[in-house]
Amino acid sequence: MDALELLFSASLWAAAIRIASPLIFATLGELISERAGVLNLGIEGIMTVGAFAGWFTVYQGGDLWLGVLVAALAGSAFGLLHAILVVPLGLSQHVTGIGITLFAASLTYYTYRLAFPEVTSPPKIEPFQPWAVPVLSDIPFFGEALFRQTPLTYLAFIAAGLVGWFLYRTPAGLAVRTAGENPAAVEAQGIDVTKVRILAVVAGSALMGIGGAFLTLSAFNSFYFEMVNGRGWIAIALVVFGSWRPGKALLGALLFAAFDAYQLRLQQLAGAFVPYQIFLMLPYALSILALIIMSRRASYPRALMIPYRKGER
Amino acid sequence: MRLEPREKPSLLITIAYPALAVLAVFVFAGFLVSLSGANPFSVFGLVLKGAAGSQFALFETLTRATPLIFTGLAAAVAFRAKLWNIGAEAQLYMGAVATVVFGTGLLPLPSPVLIPILLIVATLAGALTLLGPAFLKVRFGVDEVVTTLLLNFIVILFVSLLLEGPLKDPMGMGWPQTKKVIAEAQLPKLIQGKRLHFGFILALVAAVAVWVINTRTALGYEMKAVGFNPRASRFAGMKVDRVMLKTALLSGGLAGLAGLSEVSGLKGNLTLDLSPGFGYAGIVVAMLALLHPLGVVAAAIFVAGIFVGADAMSRSAQVPSYIAQVMVASALLAMVTAVMFTRYRLRWK
Numbered sequence: 156m157d158a159l160e161l162l163f164s165a166s167l168w169a170a171a172i173r174i175a176s177p178l179i180f181a182t183l184g185e186l187i188s189e190r191a192g193v194l195n196l197g198i199e200g201i202m203t204v205g206a207f208a209g210w211f212t213v214y215q216g217g218d219l220w221l222g223v224l225v226a227a228l229a230g231s232a233f234g235l236l237h238a239i240l241v242v243p244l245g246l247s248q249h250v251t252g253i254g255i256t257l258f259a260a261s262l263t264y265y266t267y268r269l270a271f272p273e274v275t276s277p278p279k280i281e282p283f284q285p286w287a288v289p290v291l292s293d294i295p296f297f298g299e300a301l302f303r304q305t306p307l308t309y310l311a312f313i314a315a316g317l318v319g320w321f322l323y324r325t326p327a328g329l330a331v332r333t334a335g336e337n338p339a340a341v342e343a344q345g346i347d348v349t350k351v352r353i354l355a356v357v358a359g360s361a362l363m364g365i366g367g368a369f370l371t372l373s374a375f376n377s378f379y380f381e382m383v384n385g386r387g388w389i390a391i392a393l394v395v396f397g398s399w400r401p402g403k404a405l406l407g408a409l410l411f412a413a414f415d416a417y418q419l420r421l422q423q424l425a426g427a428f429v430p431y432q433i434f435l436m437l438p439y440a441l442s443i444l445a446l447i448i449m450s451r452r453a454s455y456p457r458a459l460m461i462p463y464r465k466g467e468r
Numbered sequence: 469m470r471l472e473p474r475e476k477p478s479l480l481i482t483i484a485y486p487a488l489a490v491l492a493v494f495v496f497a498g499f500l501v502s503l504s505g506a507n508p509f510s511v512f513g514l515v516l517k518g519a520a521g522s523q524f525a526l527f528e529t530l531t532r533a534t535p536l537i538f539t540g541l542a543a544a545v546a547f548r549a550k551l552w553n554i555g556a557e558a559q560l561y562m563g564a565v566a567t568v569v570f571g572t573g574l575l576p577l578p579s580p581v582l583i584p585i586l587l588i589v590a591t592l593a594g595a596l597t598l599l600g601p602a603f604l605k606v607r608f609g610v611d612e613v614v615t616t617l618l619l620n621f622i623v624i625l626f627v628s629l630l631l632e633g634p635l636k637d638p639m640g641m642g643w644p645q646t647k648k649v650i651a652e653a654q655l656p657k658l659i660q661g662k663r664l665h666f667g668f669i670l671a672l673v674a675a676v677a678v679w680v681i682n683t684r685t686a687l688g689y690e691m692k693a694v695g696f697n698p699r700a701s702r703f704a705g706m707k708v709d710r711v712m713l714k715t716a717l718l719s720g721g722l723a724g725l726a727g728l729s730e731v732s733g734l735k736g737n738l739t740l741d742l743s744p745g746f747g748y749a750g751i752v753v754a755m756l757a758l759l760h761p762l763g764v765v766a767a768a769i770f771v772a773g774i775f776v777g778a779d780a781m782s783r784s785a786q787v788p789s790y791i792a793q794v795m796v797a798s799a800l801l802a803m804v805t806a807v808m809f810t811r812y813r814l815r816w817k
Contacts, residue, residue: 236801240801240804243471244471244808245471245808246805246808249552250547250751250755250804251804253751254752254755254797254800254801254804257748257752257793257796257797257800258794258797258798258800258801260793261797262500262794262797264790264793265788265791268788268790269504269788272786349469385617388614389618391613391614430633432629433629435625436621436625436626439618439619440622442614443615443618446610446615447604450604450608450609451608465470
């Protein structure tokens with residue numbers, strides 16, 4: 156198979172959609188938070204927590220969906236901590252976010268080591284299995300690429316639709332968007348900006364937790380150290396790339412994942428000539444490139460990273 | 469609920485709140501330790517003993533503090549100008565790469581000539597690594613947090629590529645590592661037979677130098693002004709972009725020196741585990757020091773003590789050494805909160 160033929164194989168696109176799934180959850184989570192005016196750099200750590208919490212629940216005999224729920228709750232708990240520190244207390248969102256990432260990740264690793272003091276091979280669970288959508292999965296090419304995925308992947312796409320509907324079609328979504336653009340206008344409506352922002356960060360962090368859990372419950376079947384591996388940071392770049400819009404962010408995540416899936420296959424093809432590290436660098440380099448390209452047109456939520464204090468201009 | 473600035477925080481509050489923060493960290497860590505079934509007090513006793521209980525322990529703590537002083541200074545310099553350099557890890561590795569490129573026999577020079585050259589190339593390597601993201605920030609408005617974070621992953625992979633390719637030690641039995649630096653490129657040990665090396669003195673000199681820059685030079689004033697209010701600084705006629713780039717060079721250079729110090733002073737060669745997160749820990753060090761360069765030294769020794777002590781403790785008690793990372797990360801969160809409360813009071817209304 157040559158490099159061009161690869162592009163038209165359904166398995167490539169099936170892999171792309173699989174790779175995109177955790178990024179979609181994480182990107183949507185960060186997007187909600189930033190639309191409300193709060194940068195959440197805790198994302199990398201929150202995904203780590205979600206990956207472990209979800210997996211551990213299932214390992215203890217819980218149902219897979221219970222694992223997803225626990226991952227969301229664990230993620231939102233750390234999101235709440237971040238929100239309290241940066242919204243009402245107005246601490247630096249950069250420093251606090253990095254602190255949350257370090258805190259959440261180290262706490263996860265400590266708990267893991269406490270639960271499994273000495274393991275030679277990581278304990279495994281039975282992860283989500285692919286579920287073929289009736290009829291649709293029989294369509295040539297698209298059936299294999301799109302409709303033979305695990306349930307969490309379908310959930311990622313549903314989540315993107317729901318977040319878009321919520322932000323643009325509901326009064327609460329309007330409040331979230333306005334809190335990130337012009338918080339004083341939200342206050343003028345008699346809505347508490349602090350509450351809106353905290354809820355947005357907490358909800359977003361729940362999605363980040365599920366994004367992490369995708370790795371342990373769907374993509375793999377075990378928890379590894381450093382398994383999030385920068386996906387949180389990539390999600391932050393994808394939010395900018397998607398101009399803070401759920402639909403564009405979804406497309407960005409898919410594009411990114413397609414590229415990632417493609418490079419994985421190229422690696423097998425050209426691995427003899429090009430060091431594998433070059434391929435592994437590509438996703439990170441691509442994220443930086445995307446940021447540079449989009450930066451000219453980036454329209455940040457105007458109140459992003461600006462703490463709101465009642466009565467202050 | 470709202471925050472009200474304190475007119476003049478009393479001395480008691482400025483000392484008591486940070487002290488409370490440290491206490492809170494120990495209470496929280498004690499709780500985590502008790503989950504493992506161990507007695508927190510005896511565990512903390514073991515940590516203290518491992519960090520400062522003997523001459524060996526003390527030297528070990530100072531050795532571990534050395535790279536943390538450099539990365540702590542790197543973060544402190546950058547954060548003061550609100551340049552969010554989260555990429556000290558990458559800059560450290562690039563400094564180490566420069567050290568092994570020039571220090572493993574390429575330049576057969578005597579120590580007094582070679583070591584200054586290595587200092588320069590390691591500083592430059594670190595500085596240039598941060599210059600990229602800083603340039604993207606001032607030129608295109610690309611957020612440097614994300615670019616420096618992503619660059620950490622790229623640089624680690626780049627180092628891995630070098631270790632398996634051009635810089636691989638042919639005598640290394642296939643391990644991904646570089647050759648050892650030549651004897652002339654090694655920083656001398658401070659005391660015969662101990663691991664503590666001249667890099668520690670360099671770190672102290674760097675801390676004093678940054679303090680002098682901050683307090684006695686125009687650049688130091690400009691960095692502070694730009695961090696405080698970039699628009700006002702521009703209005704006052706400062707070239708804000710240029711100040712940012714200079715800050716980046718200084719910050720990246722300091723982190724690059726951490727790489728030199730670890731290679732030339734301690735490890736002798738470059739491997740992929742040269743830094744167990746010194747770049748990230750440097751952020752905590754800088755925040756604990758409230759960005760003060762001399763405070764960085766104290767904070768680095770404190771953080772190094774926790775790491776060294778926890779390593780020693782986990783060898784005898786059945787408590788995972790990750791407790792050190794948890795303590796350091798919670799110290800960061802507790803300290804920024806405490807400092808905020810020394811400046812503001814909470815009004816419930």
